[in-house]
Amino acid sequence: MSEISVPDDFPRAGRSGAVSGAQTKFLARLIDGKFITGLTDEELRERYVACEDLVQQLARYAAQKLADNPSSPADEVLDRVKAGVRKKVRLGTWTLSSAEIDWIMNRVRRMLSDRNAL
Template sequence: MQITVNRIARLHLGIQAFVLRSAKSRAGDDMRGVSDGHTDPAVDTAIEDEMTDRQVPDDFPRNQDLGSVTGVQPKLLVREVDGRYQSGPTDEELWVRYDACEDLASQLSAYVSRKIASSGLSPDVALTRAEKGVRLKVDAGEWGFSQREMAWVIKRTRQLLFEAADKSPNKPTH
């Protein structure tokens, strides 16, 4: 199963353009002539709309495992972001991770639906097989999702499958 990265790449470019525009506005004339790679106002508007019209669901995992430091005394792992110390992901980072997970869940749902239709597997069996394949990729380090994000992706995939089954015209009526 091939997972496309177009949406992630588009978001990455959008964030880069957003960051560059923010830096330009803060720096004023110092960055005159610096380009963010495009001049199309429609692209700017689409990026800004996507950047401002987003919400991460409450059940999405928010805390990333930052790591650990050895020693006797307790330590707090933080990083500096825009001049402030932060212990978790920024809103931008959280949203990018959520969007990647939502995209994966959507693709898995479509993949599992095709497998159900073509091989006659039950939804649970097809989803379990897809989950095994995804977990192998994550455990091998090929895909950068945390275990909590993977649990969320599988839960979301199951939701999408049941939503699609409820809307299906072939759904049996009782």
């Protein structure tokens, strides 16, 4: 999987967390003898692959919705798709950060624009 290149615009922020107490702390994991904050390169690639797969699925879904109802504005369809994604995250079905959701929806929007330009 290491041959997959993660685009520069893909969100790189790791998961956040909190630790109680008065002393200064930082969240890190011990991986292969090193303290790692955020995602490892492999974890980042895995998240990118999962998000890109979701982009492909959502772009097909949105394109089908637009084809089924050509009078619907694309922005309205994309807003409904984004609301559905946020609901899945809120219910715990999907684990996506806000930055990943924004990245996904921007990619879906670009894909739909590219399809309409043809």
